[in-house]
Amino acid sequence: MTDLTNKVAIVTGGARGIGAAISKELASHGARVVVNYNSSKGPSEKLIMEIAEMGGDAYAVQADVSKSEEAQKLVNETINHFxxxxxxxxxxxITRDRTFKKLKEEDWKNVIDVNLNSVYNTTAAALPYLLESDSGRIINISSIIGQAGGFGQTNYSAAKAGMIGYTKSLALELAKSGVTVNAICPGFIDTAMVQEIPENIREQIVAKIPVRRFGQAEEIARGVIFLCKDGEYITGQQLNINGGLYM
Structure with missing residues (x-):
């Protein structure tokens, strides 16, 4: 088991929803956490205070990681601080859900930029430092939608599927270095995004999930901890946390 005490972690989109749960869980296991946010300054400041109150160490950095120069800024600030x-x-x-007939080019590009290009941007900036670590970990939060598709989600599905292919290829390249690369594919998680779905549609979704409930953000966070602490022989994999909805 790898102890996370004094390890430093960046969580992009780390101020809300699944990202916030991951940030708190990493801090609770001793990691020093950089909470990245783009526009969620208020939630990020609240999260930093919550982590401090539980005895953790966290630092917020604003950066739009869909832009390479800002992803580099995020990594630079992390190194300068920790x-x-x-x-x-x-x-x-992000999501911009529309059927393909109604999907605008802007909706396609925005989702690909934030969900997929940000992964390249952040990892490219971080890799030189991860290679210096004795337990480098890259964990990409993909989605069940990248595996099974989703109605009105061609852009989101393409981005999340791209993350899975990226994970496998980078894992092959970095295997000898000791840096592991894995993806977590959440199912329907009870976050603000899912809560915006109309109640009748939510009921239909739950009826299709074998365990008959939505997942919790904390369950995704525990998957991250598992890969960080016990995942030295796990790389190039998809960890499916979806209640059995996709097998």
Whole structure:
């Protein structure tokens, strides 16, 4: 088991929803956490205070990681503040759901930029430091939609599927270095995004999930901890946390 005490982790999109749960869980296991946000300054400041109150160490950095120069800024600030980098959780994501006939080019590009290009941008900036770590971890938060597709989600599905292919190829390249690369594919998680779905549609979704409930953000966070602490022989894999909805 790898102790996370004093390890440094970046969580992109780390201020809300699944990202916030991951940030708190990493901090509770001793990691020093850089909470990246783009526009969620208020939630990020609240999260930093919550982590401090539980005895953790966290630092918020504003950066639009869909832009390479800002992803580099994020990594630079991490190194300047904490002096090292061991874990990158690529979690930043947005949705712009529309059927393909109604999908605008802007909707396609925005989702690909935030959900997929940000993964390249952040990892490229972070890799030199991860290679110096004795337990480098790259964890990409993909989605069940990248595996099974989703109605009105061609852009989101393409981005999340791209993350899975990226994970496998980078894992092959980095295997000898000791840096592991894995993806977590959440199912329907009870976050603000899912709560916006009309109640009747939510009921239909739950009826299709074998365990008959939505997942919790904390369950995704525990998957991240597992890969960080016990995942030295796990790389290039998809960890499916979806209640049995996709097998």
């Amino acid at each position: 002096g090292r980098l061991d874990i990158v959780v690529n979690n930043a994501g």
